[in-house]
Amino acid sequence: MSMTPEQATGFKTVVDRLVENVEHVILGKTHVVRLAFTAMLSQGHLLLEDFPGTGKTSLARAMAQSVQGTHSRIQFTPDLLPGDITGVSIFDQKAGVFEFHQGPIFANIVLADEINRASPKTQSALLEVMEEHHVTVDGITHPVTEPFMVIATQNPIEQAGTYRLPEAQLDRFMMKTSLGYPDHASTLRILEGSARPDARELEPVVAGDMVVKLAALARTVHVDPEINDYVSRLVEATRLAPEVRLGVSVRGALALLKASRVFAAAHGRHFVLPDDVKSLADSVFAHRLVLDPEAEFDGVTANNVIGQILIDSPVASRVGE
Template sequence: MTPKVQLPSTGSAAEPGIEALHDTAQRIADNVEQVLVGKPEVVRIALVTMLAEGHLLVEDVPGVGKTSLAKALARSIDCTVSRIQFTPDLLPSDITGVSVYNRQSENFEFRPGPVFANVVVGDEINRASPKTQSALLECMEEGQVTVDGETYSLTTPFMVIATQNPIEMEGTYALPEAQRDRFTARVSIGYPDAKAELAMVDEHAGHDPLGDLRPVADGDQVRQLLRAVRGVHLSTDLRRYVIELVTATRKLPELRLGASPRSTLQLVRTARAQAALEGRDFVVPDDVRAVAVPVLAHRLVLTSEARAARRTASDLVRQVLSRVPVPRGDTDGERR
């Protein structure tokens, strides 16, 4: 078992280290698993995404707990939470906010939309038109909203947790490549096994577990944890390894579009978060490999031939992982 290492102090005495981060993350995970039974891997990716200051896309068929996961993670943190139900008639201003004329002051006043929250739950994001989906682009990438020429900053932490049904379902719009690239990771929950489904029937049939959920962390704690994750060490060899993995996706003949430079940054951030969850203040190759599929797969665009051969983006990422040599040196030996 990997020992937990305390990060060197980089701020005040109250600044948490890796051990405190691990304990807080475990409390959040336990909280979420009260709602999403039997899916620890999905919960892990959700936590990694949060600690990497990213956004999560939850994609699967109806009824497997996509919205429950988003709500459970949001309710586990005592901060501002909003929920947006995406529909075909939703307008961009319904998300970002709108300027309203005040007759008394004879000025326009900005009324913030639901995106002005720490955690934004976007339910069935692919049911809205591409124009409305694009309202989230600036929010997710730059942490700000521009309305009528005025820019408004969003508070930290800021995380979008969006759910969507597969694009083959009726009445949905495929997310544009630019929109998918804004999401740090994508997870698919899948159906529970028989044991987990039996436990769900026994425990959840009589009441809603979300109603019993209480926060186990607050916004200040999350902000401290984000600062701790930024300090996790990543060696030069591992930085090169990340770049080689991303570059390899751009050379695959099965792909029309490989991973973007943004995905390189996201893979580095999630690898740091994964290392912190494992109780380390440095990244090892297994951390990169543990997050590569959820971080890279949804950004890839397959050729029609690859789709006809029933290849998947996840399979291609695993193929790249098997081909790119793993650094064998002392990845913890080079400190900044």
């Protein structure tokens, strides 16, 4: 059963309210906030490569408050262990059994701060829970609470003592984007004081179970066969581009399609347009590309490659008519 126009209108209303609520805390970053909620409602995860002090923690906390959910923050350091994330089993001497003590990963929105500072073994502890939405400790599976989203951050200017995220883990993130510094007008509002309330003071917009229902509803957005063909051609183009050593995976193609469904519904439409795909291609694809070293030396970026691919890949004009 496909989404109806009335349901699309209701979907847009809820997303607009969520974005507006978060913008009481994160000023002047409407597009990034929309991307974050697109990832959430697509049941995906977000990677933020950003400078310190740009509001990454505030974004995660504000989103959790807006959906009446729980929030946790994990500061990744070289000595962080997998059990510090997932939790551990501790022997209860009185009961004579092992009790599982949940780690900070058991929250609706988890901020993994400076994820590339932890060892690869600790980074990999996130893989199962990000993909499967559960952790396994001592052979026992423990599901996380839905909705569940990981917002991970990387600092682009400090590389000493960091461990580069492997492609397999980067592929687990639906999108990668950046908050960046606020513009002049937003900075003035922040400096004037009281224009930026604490994220913990925000009133919830919807309950957590509503987010799960919206995610299910988004999967009913109509996708024309021409859109599927367009996404497939974009993916193939990333693999054939001479500047690219490793192109976008099938998981990346599915991520773009899922995100496009949510993006369309968030704009009040019950069908996906090529413009939805184009708007999200950079955020969904760029971090999945591995460029040829010579191309990188010449200053080519993944964003450049994707931009050219979008120009060179036409889509049938009848889509959305």
